[in-house]
Amino acid sequence: MSARLAQHDERVAAAAGAPASAMNGPSLGDEDFAFLRRFVYEQCGIALSEQKRQLVQGRLQRRLRALRLRDFSEYCEVLKREPDTELGELASAISTNVTAFFREMHHYDLLVEKLLPEWLEHKRRQGDRLRIWSAGCSTGEEPYALAMVLAEALERSGGSVDAKILATDLSPQALEAARKGVYALDRLGGVSDERRKRWFLRGQGEYDGLASVHPRLRELVTILPLNLLHDWPMQGPFDAIFCRNVVIYFDKPTKEKLFARYAQMLPAGGYLFLGHSESMHGLSNDFELIGRTVYRKRP
Template sequence: MGSSSDAKSLNRLREIVVAESGIQLGNEKDQLVLTRIGRLLRRLGHETLEAYLAHVETDRTGAARSDLVDAVTTNVTSFFREPHHFQHLAKLAASEWQAERHPEPIRIWSSACSSGQEPYSILMALERQLGEAELRRYLVLATDLSKRMLVRCQRAVYPEREIQPIPPIDRQRWLSPIPGSNSYRVSPALQQRVRFRHLNLLGSWPMKRSFDAIFCRNVLIYFDRPTQERVVKRFHERLAPGGYLYIGHSESLSGFANDFEFIAPTIYRRKSA
Protein backbone atom coordinates (compact mmCIF):
# COMPACT_ATOMS: atom_id res chain seq x y z
CA MET A 1 0.00 0.00 0.00
CA GLY A 2 1.55 3.28 -1.00
CA SER A 3 -0.95 5.63 -2.65
CA SER A 4 -3.16 8.16 -0.90
CA SER A 5 -6.23 6.41 -2.33
CA ASP A 6 -5.12 3.18 -0.64
CA ALA A 7 -4.74 5.01 2.66
CA LYS A 8 -8.17 6.58 2.29
CA SER A 9 -9.69 3.19 1.48
CA LEU A 10 -8.14 1.64 4.58
CA ASN A 11 -9.50 4.48 6.69
CA ARG A 12 -12.96 3.85 5.23
CA LEU A 13 -12.59 0.16 6.00
CA ARG A 14 -11.67 0.92 9.63
CA GLU A 15 -14.68 3.20 9.96
CA ILE A 16 -17.01 0.52 8.66
CA VAL A 17 -15.56 -2.12 11.00
CA VAL A 18 -15.82 0.18 14.04
CA ALA A 19 -19.40 1.16 13.21
CA GLU A 20 -20.40 -2.45 12.65
CA SER A 21 -18.54 -4.17 15.49
CA GLY A 22 -16.77 -1.63 17.71
CA ILE A 23 -13.44 -3.28 16.86
CA GLN A 24 -10.53 -0.86 16.55
CA LEU A 25 -8.02 -1.72 13.82
CA GLY A 26 -4.72 0.06 14.37
CA ASN A 27 -2.34 1.01 11.56
CA GLU A 28 0.01 -1.76 12.64
CA LYS A 29 -2.54 -4.28 11.37
CA ASP A 30 -2.74 -2.85 7.85
CA GLN A 31 -0.80 -5.67 6.20
CA LEU A 32 -2.81 -8.35 7.98
CA VAL A 33 -6.06 -6.64 7.03
CA LEU A 34 -5.02 -6.29 3.39
CA THR A 35 -4.04 -9.96 3.21
CA ARG A 36 -7.38 -11.08 4.59
CA ILE A 37 -9.41 -8.66 2.50
CA GLY A 38 -7.47 -9.72 -0.59
CA ARG A 39 -9.15 -13.13 -0.39
CA LEU A 40 -12.57 -11.50 -0.39
CA LEU A 41 -11.66 -9.27 -3.32
CA ARG A 42 -10.55 -12.25 -5.39
CA ARG A 43 -13.62 -14.28 -4.51
CA LEU A 44 -16.01 -11.45 -5.36
CA GLY A 45 -14.11 -10.28 -8.46
CA HIS A 46 -13.21 -6.76 -7.28
CA GLU A 47 -9.94 -5.41 -8.60
CA THR A 48 -9.41 -2.72 -5.97
CA LEU A 49 -10.17 -2.16 -2.29
CA GLU A 50 -12.06 0.99 -3.26
CA ALA A 51 -14.39 -0.98 -5.54
CA TYR A 52 -14.96 -3.59 -2.84
CA LEU A 53 -15.81 -0.97 -0.21
CA ALA A 54 -18.29 0.63 -2.61
CA HIS A 55 -19.98 -2.77 -2.81
CA VAL A 56 -20.01 -3.07 1.01
CA GLU A 57 -21.50 0.39 1.48
CA THR A 58 -24.27 -0.10 -1.08
CA ASP A 59 -25.29 -3.61 -0.01
CA ARG A 60 -28.65 -3.12 1.70
CA THR A 61 -28.80 -6.65 3.09
CA GLY A 62 -25.94 -6.04 5.52
CA ALA A 63 -24.34 -9.32 4.45
CA ALA A 64 -21.31 -7.60 2.90
CA ARG A 65 -20.59 -5.70 6.11
CA SER A 66 -20.89 -8.89 8.09
CA ASP A 67 -18.49 -10.68 5.74
CA LEU A 68 -16.02 -7.80 5.99
CA VAL A 69 -15.98 -7.86 9.79
CA ASP A 70 -15.72 -11.63 9.74
CA ALA A 71 -12.70 -11.43 7.43
CA VAL A 72 -10.69 -8.95 9.50
CA THR A 73 -11.42 -10.22 13.01
CA THR A 74 -9.15 -12.67 14.78
CA ASN A 75 -10.69 -15.75 16.38
CA VAL A 76 -8.16 -17.10 18.86
CA THR A 77 -9.45 -19.51 21.47
CA SER A 78 -8.82 -22.91 22.99
CA PHE A 79 -10.40 -25.41 25.32
CA PHE A 80 -10.00 -24.44 28.99
CA ARG A 81 -8.22 -21.22 28.14
CA GLU A 82 -7.51 -19.31 31.36
CA PRO A 83 -8.32 -22.39 33.46
CA HIS A 84 -8.85 -20.50 36.73
CA HIS A 85 -12.19 -19.29 35.35
CA PHE A 86 -13.47 -22.83 34.96
CA GLN A 87 -12.12 -23.81 38.37
CA HIS A 88 -13.92 -20.86 39.95
CA LEU A 89 -17.14 -21.61 38.08
CA ALA A 90 -17.13 -25.27 39.11
CA LYS A 91 -16.55 -24.45 42.78
CA LEU A 92 -19.21 -21.77 42.60
CA ALA A 93 -21.70 -24.23 41.14
CA ALA A 94 -20.92 -26.83 43.79
CA SER A 95 -21.27 -24.40 46.68
CA GLU A 96 -23.21 -21.18 46.15
CA TRP A 97 -25.61 -22.24 43.39
CA GLN A 98 -26.06 -25.72 44.83
CA ALA A 99 -27.05 -24.27 48.20
CA GLU A 100 -29.48 -21.78 46.69
CA ARG A 101 -31.30 -24.45 44.63
CA HIS A 102 -32.51 -22.13 41.92
CA PRO A 103 -36.10 -22.88 40.92
CA GLU A 104 -35.18 -22.18 37.27
CA PRO A 105 -32.25 -23.38 35.17
CA ILE A 106 -28.94 -21.69 35.88
CA ARG A 107 -28.12 -19.62 32.83
CA ILE A 108 -24.60 -18.91 31.59
CA TRP A 109 -23.79 -16.70 28.61
CA SER A 110 -20.64 -17.20 26.53
CA SER A 111 -20.91 -13.86 24.77
CA ALA A 112 -18.05 -14.22 22.26
CA CYS A 113 -17.85 -17.98 21.85
CA SER A 114 -15.69 -18.02 18.70
CA SER A 115 -15.49 -21.64 17.48
CA GLY A 116 -17.18 -23.14 20.53
CA GLN A 117 -14.38 -24.26 22.83
CA GLU A 118 -15.44 -21.92 25.63
CA PRO A 119 -19.07 -23.08 26.07
CA TYR A 120 -18.09 -26.74 25.79
CA SER A 121 -15.33 -26.19 28.37
CA ILE A 122 -17.88 -24.59 30.71
CA LEU A 123 -20.13 -27.63 30.52
CA MET A 124 -17.30 -30.14 30.89
CA ALA A 125 -16.05 -28.36 34.01
CA LEU A 126 -19.54 -28.27 35.50
CA GLU A 127 -20.27 -31.93 34.78
CA ARG A 128 -16.97 -33.05 36.25
CA GLN A 129 -17.82 -31.16 39.45
CA LEU A 130 -21.54 -31.89 39.70
CA GLY A 131 -22.34 -35.01 37.68
CA GLU A 132 -24.47 -35.40 34.58
CA ALA A 133 -27.83 -35.39 36.39
CA GLU A 134 -27.13 -32.00 37.97
CA LEU A 135 -25.87 -30.63 34.65
CA ARG A 136 -29.47 -30.66 33.40
CA ARG A 137 -30.11 -27.60 35.55
CA TYR A 138 -27.64 -25.58 33.46
CA LEU A 139 -28.20 -23.86 30.13
CA VAL A 140 -25.47 -22.14 28.14
CA LEU A 141 -26.18 -19.47 25.55
CA ALA A 142 -23.22 -19.07 23.19
CA THR A 143 -23.16 -16.10 20.82
CA ASP A 144 -20.68 -14.66 18.38
CA LEU A 145 -20.38 -11.93 15.78
CA SER A 146 -18.97 -14.36 13.20
CA LYS A 147 -21.48 -16.54 11.37
CA ARG A 148 -18.57 -18.53 10.01
CA MET A 149 -17.45 -19.41 13.53
CA LEU A 150 -20.98 -20.33 14.57
CA VAL A 151 -21.12 -22.90 11.78
CA ARG A 152 -18.02 -24.49 13.27
CA CYS A 153 -19.55 -24.37 16.76
CA GLN A 154 -22.57 -26.31 15.60
CA ARG A 155 -20.45 -28.88 13.79
CA ALA A 156 -18.66 -29.47 17.12
CA VAL A 157 -15.69 -31.09 15.34
CA TYR A 158 -12.13 -30.30 16.44
CA PRO A 159 -8.74 -31.56 15.23
CA GLU A 160 -6.60 -33.57 17.60
CA ARG A 161 -4.15 -30.71 18.21
CA GLU A 162 -6.99 -28.51 19.53
CA ILE A 163 -8.30 -30.98 22.10
CA GLN A 164 -4.98 -31.36 23.95
CA PRO A 165 -5.92 -28.89 26.75
CA ILE A 166 -8.97 -31.00 27.62
CA PRO A 167 -8.34 -33.20 30.68
CA PRO A 168 -8.15 -36.90 29.72
CA ILE A 169 -11.23 -37.76 31.78
CA ASP A 170 -13.28 -35.21 29.83
CA ARG A 171 -11.86 -36.32 26.49
CA GLN A 172 -12.90 -39.89 27.14
CA ARG A 173 -16.36 -38.89 28.29
CA TRP A 174 -17.33 -36.18 25.82
CA LEU A 175 -15.32 -36.66 22.60
CA SER A 176 -15.56 -39.37 19.95
CA PRO A 177 -12.91 -39.91 17.25
CA ILE A 178 -14.13 -39.51 13.70
CA PRO A 179 -13.04 -42.57 11.67
CA GLY A 180 -10.52 -41.84 8.95
CA SER A 181 -9.48 -38.47 10.34
CA ASN A 182 -7.50 -36.83 13.12
CA SER A 183 -10.60 -35.04 14.40
CA TYR A 184 -13.04 -35.54 17.25
CA ARG A 185 -16.72 -34.72 17.68
CA VAL A 186 -18.29 -33.38 20.87
CA SER A 187 -20.97 -35.65 22.29
CA PRO A 188 -24.58 -34.78 21.31
CA ALA A 189 -25.45 -34.93 25.02
CA LEU A 190 -23.15 -31.96 25.60
CA GLN A 191 -24.15 -30.15 22.43
CA GLN A 192 -27.80 -30.10 23.44
CA ARG A 193 -26.98 -28.04 26.56
CA VAL A 194 -25.78 -25.14 24.37
CA ARG A 195 -27.84 -22.72 22.28
CA PHE A 196 -25.73 -21.05 19.59
CA ARG A 197 -26.93 -17.70 18.25
CA HIS A 198 -25.58 -14.89 16.08
CA LEU A 199 -25.25 -11.68 18.08
CA ASN A 200 -23.41 -8.38 17.78
CA LEU A 201 -22.50 -7.00 21.21
CA LEU A 202 -23.06 -3.50 19.84
CA GLY A 203 -26.54 -4.38 18.57
CA SER A 204 -29.76 -5.40 20.26
CA TRP A 205 -29.77 -8.21 22.81
CA PRO A 206 -33.06 -10.08 22.47
CA MET A 207 -32.60 -12.27 25.56
CA LYS A 208 -35.28 -11.57 28.14
CA ARG A 209 -34.02 -13.48 31.18
CA SER A 210 -31.03 -12.63 33.32
CA PHE A 211 -27.84 -14.69 33.57
CA ASP A 212 -26.07 -16.15 36.57
CA ALA A 213 -22.68 -15.82 34.85
CA ILE A 214 -21.37 -14.11 31.71
CA PHE A 215 -18.09 -14.86 29.95
CA CYS A 216 -16.68 -12.04 27.80
CA ARG A 217 -13.00 -12.77 27.49
CA ASN A 218 -10.44 -11.00 25.31
CA VAL A 219 -13.09 -8.93 23.56
CA LEU A 220 -13.13 -5.64 25.45
CA ILE A 221 -9.49 -5.02 24.48
CA TYR A 222 -10.63 -4.44 20.87
CA PHE A 223 -13.06 -1.66 21.88
CA ASP A 224 -12.36 1.97 22.73
CA ARG A 225 -13.04 3.09 26.31
CA PRO A 226 -16.57 4.47 25.77
CA THR A 227 -17.61 1.26 24.00
CA GLN A 228 -16.08 -0.86 26.78
CA GLU A 229 -18.07 1.09 29.36
CA ARG A 230 -21.35 0.70 27.43
CA VAL A 231 -20.90 -3.04 26.99
CA VAL A 232 -19.93 -3.58 30.64
CA LYS A 233 -22.96 -1.57 31.76
CA ARG A 234 -25.20 -3.78 29.61
CA PHE A 235 -23.61 -6.91 31.07
CA HIS A 236 -24.38 -5.56 34.54
CA GLU A 237 -28.01 -5.08 33.55
CA ARG A 238 -28.25 -8.64 32.21
CA LEU A 239 -26.66 -10.31 35.22
CA ALA A 240 -28.83 -11.49 38.07
CA PRO A 241 -27.93 -9.88 41.43
CA GLY A 242 -24.83 -11.69 42.64
CA GLY A 243 -24.05 -12.94 39.11
CA TYR A 244 -20.47 -13.26 37.88
CA LEU A 245 -18.61 -11.67 34.96
CA TYR A 246 -15.45 -13.33 33.59
CA ILE A 247 -13.16 -11.22 31.37
CA GLY A 248 -9.84 -11.79 29.63
CA HIS A 249 -6.39 -11.92 31.24
CA SER A 250 -5.34 -8.58 29.73
CA GLU A 251 -8.60 -6.82 30.69
CA SER A 252 -9.78 -5.09 33.86
CA LEU A 253 -12.76 -3.13 35.11
CA SER A 254 -10.48 -0.88 37.14
CA GLY A 255 -11.53 2.75 36.73
CA PHE A 256 -14.98 1.91 35.40
CA ALA A 257 -18.00 3.48 37.06
CA ASN A 258 -19.88 0.26 37.78
CA ASP A 259 -21.47 -1.79 40.51
CA PHE A 260 -19.20 -4.82 40.21
CA GLU A 261 -17.34 -6.30 43.13
CA PHE A 262 -13.78 -7.48 42.48
CA ILE A 263 -13.49 -11.19 43.33
CA ALA A 264 -10.17 -12.13 41.74
CA PRO A 265 -8.15 -10.96 38.73
CA THR A 266 -10.55 -11.03 35.74
CA ILE A 267 -13.48 -12.23 37.89
CA TYR A 268 -16.16 -9.78 39.04
CA ARG A 269 -19.53 -10.07 40.76
CA ARG A 270 -22.59 -7.92 40.37
CA LYS A 271 -23.40 -6.48 43.78
CA SER A 272 -26.59 -7.90 45.22
CA ALA A 273 -27.93 -4.53 46.30
Protein backbone atom coordinates in the same frame (compact mmCIF):
# COMPACT_ATOMS: atom_id res chain seq x y z
CA MET B 1 8.10 -14.07 -11.04
CA SER B 2 11.43 -15.69 -10.21
CA ALA B 3 11.89 -17.52 -6.93
CA ARG B 4 14.43 -14.89 -5.85
CA LEU B 5 12.04 -12.01 -6.53
CA ALA B 6 9.20 -13.84 -4.77
CA GLN B 7 11.40 -14.35 -1.70
CA HIS B 8 12.34 -10.66 -1.80
CA ASP B 9 8.68 -9.62 -1.87
CA GLU B 10 7.93 -11.95 1.04
CA ARG B 11 10.72 -10.33 3.08
CA VAL B 12 9.48 -6.84 2.23
CA ALA B 13 5.91 -7.79 3.17
CA ALA B 14 7.06 -9.34 6.44
CA ALA B 15 9.03 -6.22 7.29
CA ALA B 16 5.92 -4.12 6.67
CA GLY B 17 3.79 -6.38 8.84
CA ALA B 18 1.70 -7.58 5.90
CA PRO B 19 1.13 -11.04 4.43
CA ALA B 20 3.08 -11.72 1.25
CA SER B 21 -0.22 -11.92 -0.64
CA ALA B 22 -0.76 -8.22 0.10
CA MET B 23 2.08 -7.40 -2.28
CA ASN B 24 0.26 -8.95 -5.24
CA GLY B 25 -3.32 -7.70 -4.92
CA PRO B 26 -5.02 -4.31 -5.09
CA SER B 27 -3.82 -1.61 -2.70
CA LEU B 28 -5.98 -0.14 0.05
CA GLY B 29 -6.06 3.61 -0.58
CA ASP B 30 -6.60 6.42 1.90
CA GLU B 31 -10.28 7.00 1.12
CA ASP B 32 -11.25 3.34 1.26
CA PHE B 33 -9.24 2.72 4.44
CA ALA B 34 -10.86 5.76 6.07
CA PHE B 35 -14.30 4.35 5.22
CA LEU B 36 -13.37 0.89 6.54
CA ARG B 37 -12.09 2.38 9.78
CA ARG B 38 -15.37 4.28 10.32
CA PHE B 39 -17.50 1.30 9.33
CA VAL B 40 -15.66 -1.18 11.55
CA TYR B 41 -15.74 1.17 14.53
CA GLU B 42 -19.43 2.00 14.17
CA GLN B 43 -20.53 -1.57 13.53
CA CYS B 44 -18.08 -3.62 15.61
CA GLY B 45 -16.50 -1.20 18.07
CA ILE B 46 -13.04 -2.10 16.77
CA ALA B 47 -10.66 0.85 16.47
CA LEU B 48 -8.22 0.34 13.58
CA SER B 49 -5.06 2.43 13.69
CA GLU B 50 -3.08 3.52 10.64
CA GLN B 51 -0.53 0.87 11.57
CA LYS B 52 -3.17 -1.80 10.79
CA ARG B 53 -3.56 -0.76 7.13
CA GLN B 54 -1.23 -3.41 5.69
CA LEU B 55 -2.78 -6.12 7.84
CA VAL B 56 -6.30 -5.13 6.79
CA GLN B 57 -5.25 -4.95 3.15
CA GLY B 58 -3.72 -8.42 3.19
CA ARG B 59 -6.59 -10.08 5.00
CA LEU B 60 -9.37 -8.45 3.01
CA GLN B 61 -7.81 -9.31 -0.32
CA ARG B 62 -9.11 -12.82 0.30
CA ARG B 63 -12.65 -11.41 0.55
CA LEU B 64 -12.13 -9.48 -2.69
CA ARG B 65 -11.15 -12.70 -4.44
CA ALA B 66 -14.06 -14.61 -2.89
CA LEU B 67 -16.53 -11.94 -4.03
CA ARG B 68 -14.76 -11.47 -7.38
CA LEU B 69 -14.24 -7.77 -6.80
CA ARG B 70 -11.59 -5.75 -8.60
CA ASP B 71 -10.56 -3.39 -5.82
CA PHE B 72 -11.34 -2.07 -2.36
CA SER B 73 -13.66 0.62 -3.69
CA GLU B 74 -16.01 -2.12 -4.93
CA TYR B 75 -15.75 -3.85 -1.55
CA CYS B 76 -16.70 -0.62 0.23
CA GLU B 77 -19.73 -0.35 -2.05
CA VAL B 78 -20.78 -3.85 -0.99
CA LEU B 79 -20.58 -2.77 2.65
CA LYS B 80 -22.69 0.29 1.92
CA ARG B 81 -25.35 -1.73 0.05
CA GLU B 82 -25.41 -4.85 2.25
CA PRO B 83 -23.82 -4.00 5.61
CA ASP B 84 -25.50 -6.79 7.57
CA THR B 85 -24.69 -9.44 4.96
CA GLU B 86 -20.94 -8.78 4.87
CA LEU B 87 -20.32 -7.52 8.41
CA GLY B 88 -19.61 -10.92 9.90
CA GLU B 89 -17.14 -11.81 7.15
CA LEU B 90 -15.36 -8.48 7.58
CA ALA B 91 -15.10 -8.83 11.36
CA SER B 92 -13.83 -12.38 10.98
CA ALA B 93 -11.17 -11.27 8.52
CA ILE B 94 -9.71 -8.46 10.61
CA SER B 95 -9.86 -10.10 14.05
CA THR B 96 -7.92 -13.04 15.41
CA ASN B 97 -9.95 -15.95 16.81
CA VAL B 98 -7.51 -17.48 19.30
CA THR B 99 -9.18 -19.88 21.69
CA ALA B 100 -8.68 -23.22 23.41
CA PHE B 101 -10.45 -25.71 25.63
CA PHE B 102 -10.14 -24.76 29.31
CA ARG B 103 -8.13 -21.65 28.59
CA GLU B 104 -7.48 -19.77 31.86
CA MET B 105 -8.23 -22.80 33.97
CA HIS B 106 -8.70 -20.79 37.18
CA HIS B 107 -12.08 -19.64 35.86
CA TYR B 108 -13.25 -23.23 35.47
CA ASP B 109 -11.84 -24.13 38.90
CA LEU B 110 -14.01 -21.41 40.44
CA LEU B 111 -17.05 -22.77 38.64
CA VAL B 112 -16.40 -26.37 39.68
CA GLU B 113 -15.36 -25.78 43.28
CA LYS B 114 -17.76 -22.99 44.27
CA LEU B 115 -20.19 -21.42 41.85
CA LEU B 116 -21.90 -24.34 40.13
CA PRO B 117 -22.62 -26.29 43.37
CA GLU B 118 -24.06 -23.15 44.98
CA TRP B 119 -26.08 -22.17 41.93
CA LEU B 120 -27.54 -25.61 41.35
CA GLU B 121 -28.56 -26.03 44.98
CA HIS B 122 -30.24 -22.63 44.98
CA LYS B 123 -31.93 -23.16 41.60
CA ARG B 124 -33.27 -26.54 42.63
CA ARG B 125 -34.80 -25.13 45.82
CA GLN B 126 -36.30 -22.14 43.99
CA GLY B 127 -37.36 -24.02 40.86
CA ASP B 128 -35.33 -21.50 38.87
CA ARG B 129 -33.20 -21.87 35.75
CA LEU B 130 -29.43 -21.52 35.30
CA ARG B 131 -28.05 -19.56 32.37
CA ILE B 132 -24.45 -18.87 31.28
CA TRP B 133 -23.50 -16.73 28.29
CA SER B 134 -20.32 -17.24 26.28
CA ALA B 135 -20.09 -13.87 24.49
CA GLY B 136 -17.56 -14.12 21.67
CA CYS B 137 -17.54 -17.91 21.61
CA SER B 138 -15.29 -18.16 18.54
CA THR B 139 -15.08 -21.76 17.27
CA GLY B 140 -16.80 -23.27 20.31
CA GLU B 141 -14.05 -24.42 22.62
CA GLU B 142 -15.15 -22.14 25.46
CA PRO B 143 -18.88 -23.01 25.52
CA TYR B 144 -18.19 -26.73 25.17
CA ALA B 145 -15.68 -26.59 28.02
CA LEU B 146 -18.33 -24.82 30.08
CA ALA B 147 -20.81 -27.52 29.07
CA MET B 148 -18.46 -30.23 30.34
CA VAL B 149 -18.17 -28.77 33.83
CA LEU B 150 -21.89 -27.96 33.87
CA ALA B 151 -22.87 -31.50 32.85
CA GLU B 152 -20.58 -32.97 35.50
CA ALA B 153 -21.98 -30.63 38.16
CA LEU B 154 -25.54 -31.56 37.21
CA GLU B 155 -24.68 -35.25 37.63
CA ARG B 156 -23.10 -34.65 41.03
CA SER B 157 -26.03 -32.59 42.26
CA GLY B 158 -28.43 -35.42 41.54
CA GLY B 159 -31.23 -33.00 40.81
CA SER B 160 -33.07 -31.66 37.80
CA VAL B 161 -32.30 -28.05 36.92
CA ASP B 162 -33.06 -26.23 33.68
CA ALA B 163 -29.48 -25.28 32.74
CA LYS B 164 -28.29 -23.93 29.40
CA ILE B 165 -25.33 -22.13 27.85
CA LEU B 166 -25.80 -19.44 25.20
CA ALA B 167 -22.85 -19.10 22.80
CA THR B 168 -22.69 -16.11 20.45
CA ASP B 169 -20.24 -14.66 17.96
CA LEU B 170 -20.22 -12.34 14.97
CA SER B 171 -18.03 -14.46 12.69
CA PRO B 172 -19.95 -16.82 10.35
CA GLN B 173 -16.91 -19.10 9.99
CA ALA B 174 -16.43 -19.35 13.74
CA LEU B 175 -20.11 -20.12 14.31
CA GLU B 176 -20.09 -22.80 11.63
CA ALA B 177 -17.11 -24.49 13.31
CA ALA B 178 -18.78 -24.23 16.72
CA ARG B 179 -21.99 -25.81 15.42
CA LYS B 180 -20.05 -28.68 13.87
CA GLY B 181 -18.25 -29.31 17.15
CA VAL B 182 -15.52 -31.31 15.41
CA TYR B 183 -11.90 -30.67 16.38
CA ALA B 184 -8.47 -31.99 15.50
CA LEU B 185 -7.06 -34.10 18.31
CA ASP B 186 -4.17 -31.69 18.77
CA ARG B 187 -6.73 -29.00 19.66
CA LEU B 188 -7.72 -30.96 22.78
CA GLY B 189 -4.52 -30.20 24.66
CA GLY B 190 -6.32 -28.52 27.55
CA VAL B 191 -8.76 -31.41 28.04
CA SER B 192 -7.86 -34.08 30.60
CA ASP B 193 -7.69 -37.72 29.48
CA GLU B 194 -10.76 -38.50 31.58
CA ARG B 195 -12.79 -35.76 29.91
CA ARG B 196 -11.56 -36.73 26.44
CA LYS B 197 -12.90 -40.24 26.95
CA ARG B 198 -16.15 -38.99 28.46
CA TRP B 199 -17.05 -36.04 26.28
CA PHE B 200 -15.59 -36.68 22.83
CA LEU B 201 -16.29 -39.23 20.13
CA ARG B 202 -13.11 -40.09 18.27
CA GLY B 203 -13.30 -40.31 14.49
CA GLN B 204 -12.28 -43.36 12.50
CA GLY B 205 -11.38 -43.99 8.89
CA GLU B 206 -11.57 -40.76 6.93
CA TYR B 207 -12.25 -38.94 10.22
CA ASP B 208 -9.12 -40.27 11.90
CA GLY B 209 -7.37 -37.51 13.83
CA LEU B 210 -10.66 -35.74 14.60
CA ALA B 211 -13.01 -35.79 17.57
CA SER B 212 -16.64 -34.70 17.87
CA VAL B 213 -18.20 -33.31 21.03
CA HIS B 214 -20.63 -35.62 22.83
CA PRO B 215 -24.36 -35.12 22.07
CA ARG B 216 -24.94 -34.26 25.73
CA LEU B 217 -22.78 -31.15 25.33
CA ARG B 218 -24.72 -30.12 22.25
CA GLU B 219 -27.93 -30.34 24.26
CA LEU B 220 -26.60 -27.81 26.75
CA VAL B 221 -25.27 -25.26 24.22
CA THR B 222 -27.28 -22.95 21.97
CA ILE B 223 -25.17 -21.23 19.29
CA LEU B 224 -26.40 -18.00 17.71
CA PRO B 225 -24.99 -15.05 15.71
CA LEU B 226 -24.81 -11.78 17.62
CA ASN B 227 -23.15 -8.40 17.26
CA LEU B 228 -22.33 -7.16 20.76
CA LEU B 229 -22.80 -3.54 19.63
CA HIS B 230 -26.28 -4.09 18.19
CA ASP B 231 -29.58 -4.97 19.86
CA TRP B 232 -29.66 -8.15 21.93
CA PRO B 233 -32.74 -10.36 21.46
CA MET B 234 -32.32 -12.22 24.75
CA GLN B 235 -33.79 -10.86 27.99
CA GLY B 236 -31.62 -12.56 30.58
CA PRO B 237 -30.86 -12.68 33.36
CA PHE B 238 -27.66 -14.71 33.19
CA ASP B 239 -25.90 -16.09 36.23
CA ALA B 240 -22.53 -15.58 34.54
CA ILE B 241 -21.18 -14.01 31.37
CA PHE B 242 -17.88 -15.05 29.84
CA CYS B 243 -16.49 -12.29 27.62
CA ARG B 244 -12.84 -13.22 27.41
CA ASN B 245 -10.31 -11.75 24.98
CA VAL B 246 -13.04 -9.76 23.24
CA VAL B 247 -12.87 -6.22 24.65
CA ILE B 248 -9.15 -5.98 23.85
CA TYR B 249 -10.32 -4.77 20.42
CA PHE B 250 -12.52 -1.99 21.85
CA ASP B 251 -11.74 1.58 22.90
CA LYS B 252 -12.69 2.97 26.32
CA PRO B 253 -16.16 4.38 25.44
CA THR B 254 -17.17 1.10 23.77
CA LYS B 255 -15.98 -0.92 26.76
CA GLU B 256 -17.91 1.30 29.16
CA LYS B 257 -21.12 0.87 27.18
CA LEU B 258 -20.66 -2.89 26.89
CA PHE B 259 -19.97 -3.38 30.59
CA ALA B 260 -23.06 -1.31 31.43
CA ARG B 261 -25.15 -3.57 29.19
CA TYR B 262 -23.66 -6.68 30.77
CA ALA B 263 -24.61 -5.30 34.19
CA GLN B 264 -28.21 -5.08 33.03
CA MET B 265 -28.10 -8.76 32.04
CA LEU B 266 -26.81 -9.93 35.42
CA PRO B 267 -28.59 -10.01 38.78
CA ALA B 268 -26.90 -8.66 41.88
CA GLY B 269 -24.15 -11.15 42.66
CA GLY B 270 -23.88 -12.29 39.02
CA TYR B 271 -20.43 -12.91 37.57
CA LEU B 272 -18.52 -11.48 34.62
CA PHE B 273 -15.34 -13.23 33.43
CA LEU B 274 -12.79 -11.34 31.33
CA GLY B 275 -9.60 -12.43 29.57
CA HIS B 276 -6.19 -12.50 31.21
CA SER B 277 -5.06 -9.21 29.60
CA GLU B 278 -8.34 -7.37 30.19
CA SER B 279 -9.50 -5.22 33.09
CA MET B 280 -12.56 -3.27 34.16
CA HIS B 281 -10.50 -0.79 36.18
CA GLY B 282 -11.91 2.72 35.78
CA LEU B 283 -14.58 1.52 33.34
CA SER B 284 -17.51 0.49 35.55
CA ASN B 285 -18.81 0.97 39.06
CA ASP B 286 -21.30 -1.88 38.71
CA PHE B 287 -18.76 -4.62 39.45
CA GLU B 288 -16.19 -5.54 42.07
CA LEU B 289 -13.05 -7.56 41.36
CA ILE B 290 -13.07 -10.80 43.37
CA GLY B 291 -10.35 -12.84 41.64
CA ARG B 292 -8.10 -12.99 38.60
CA THR B 293 -10.22 -11.26 35.91
CA VAL B 294 -13.38 -12.35 37.77
CA TYR B 295 -15.92 -9.64 38.56
CA ARG B 296 -19.14 -9.78 40.58
CA LYS B 297 -22.03 -7.37 40.14
CA ARG B 298 -22.55 -5.19 43.18
CA PRO B 299 -25.89 -5.27 45.04
